[in-house]
Amino acid sequence: MKLKDLSDLLQLSQTTVSRALNGYPEVSEATRKRVMAAAEAHGYRPNMRARSLATGRAMAIGHVIPLASKHEMVNPVFADFIAGAGEVYSAKGYDMLISIVPDEEQARAYREFRTRGSVDGIIVHAPKVGDRRIHLLNEIEMPFVVHGRASDANEPYSWVDMNNTRAFRRATDFLLDLGHRRIALINGLENMDFAIRRRAGFQEALDARGLAPDPDLMFADEMTESYGHDTARALLARPDAPTAFLVSSIIPSIGVRRAIEELGLHMGRDISVITHDDELSYLKNGADVPVFTATRSSVREAGRRAARMLLEIIEDPDSGARQDLLEAELILGQSTGPARA
The missing domain is CATH 3.40.50.2300 (Response regulator)
Structure with a gap:
């Protein structure tokens, strides 16, 4: 089914249907729900290339992994974070782009993402003390969210972290x-x-x-x-x-x-x-x-929250830095007991 077929079925203009599917605020909630229900019922999937051209966005989020940390790709913590973030990207029509680069070429990778327009935002992983990536991403005006925090970073940035x-x-x-x-x-x-x-x-x-x-x-x-x-x-x-x-x-x-x-x-x-x-x-x-x-x-929940935060920043880039601090539960198991003399 094409956009024209869906609009004919609903007796709405193609512009209205497209705006409803893309969440434009000028479309009423009732119309948006009607369009979404019909799209789901008839298996309509938007043409992502056309959507990208219409919105001026790449409809993709970048994750840059340095070679020194490539083991992260098989780390279950990283996998759960990516799974949580991926759920949000998919629901919003975004793809995920993971780039593995030599450590010394991280800055170049971020700059190329920006100049080529291949992603709309970045998730920064494994922040270090005074992490230079924060300054770089602010400098090139690339929307980003850090999974964690960077001690001694002296400029505003958005993050999701556990306490x-x-x-x-x-x-x-x-x-x-x-x-x-x-x-x-x-x-x-x-x-x-x-x-x-x-x-x-x-x-x-x-x-x-x-x-x-x-x-x-x-x-x-x-x-x-x-x-x-x-x-x-x-x-x-x-x-x-x-x-x-x-x-x-x-x-x-x-x-x-x-x-x-x-x-x-x-x-x-x-x-x-x-x-x-x-x-x-x-x-x-x-x-x-x-x-x-x-x-x-939950690392998966942290992934969801970071992804939601980043997409909100992309939608409203002037909203300022955001923070989300998660608390951990202490779960009692079989591995602890009183100290023995």
Whole structure:
């Protein structure tokens, strides 16, 4: 079915039908619903090339992934974020363009997106301290939203983030309430903003109890299963081994659990573990009863929110910077218990 066929069926002009399908405000809500219902019933799909020409937009959103972070493409956290964002793009008629580039060519990739008009906006992933991409995107006037925040960025920008500091302070408080005093932090790379904030929450909880953070119990690296395993195995071999682990992702947490079991210990009874990011589509934290006690925040929902925010900015570019701070739940699982003497 073509636009003309749909307009003839509804006895409306092609202009009215097109504007109704594209959400123009001058079309009444009753007419818009009537047009949308008829389009759905008769399987009408708009010609996206024609729509792009009519609106002056590419009808696409860009995601630039540097080669140093290309592992993100198979990371279940990234996959869930993209799945959530993709739901919103699809509903609004937008495509997704993922570009993998050498690290030193990120600026060129963003500038080419702008000059070619191949995308209408950008989602920025994995922000770092003072992230230069924020200044660049503001400079070239490309609409963008950051998934996370960039510490020390001194200019306005829009972001969707989880309250990492509060989540990790709450998790640390929970372990302290259980009597744990030697708690190891297995964190992500600490040039990343989320990891900086998580360490801050961990240290705030210790400071509030009059406990000095032990640098020998705080680790930062890429969050792989082997990193969790090797770090935990080495720590548990020490005479002053920690009684609990606070881990920045369920992926290294699985490695921590493997190390505990290899030593004949029981997670939750001998050693406690709290993880983050356990609500992932393809890496479930148990079934009815969670395996890990966890700080839970839906990455897929963050993807939806970031996508909605970006499309709103594209529609109204003068609306100013926006922020959306998500809170994490503390979910009790089988991996925590009172500290043993």
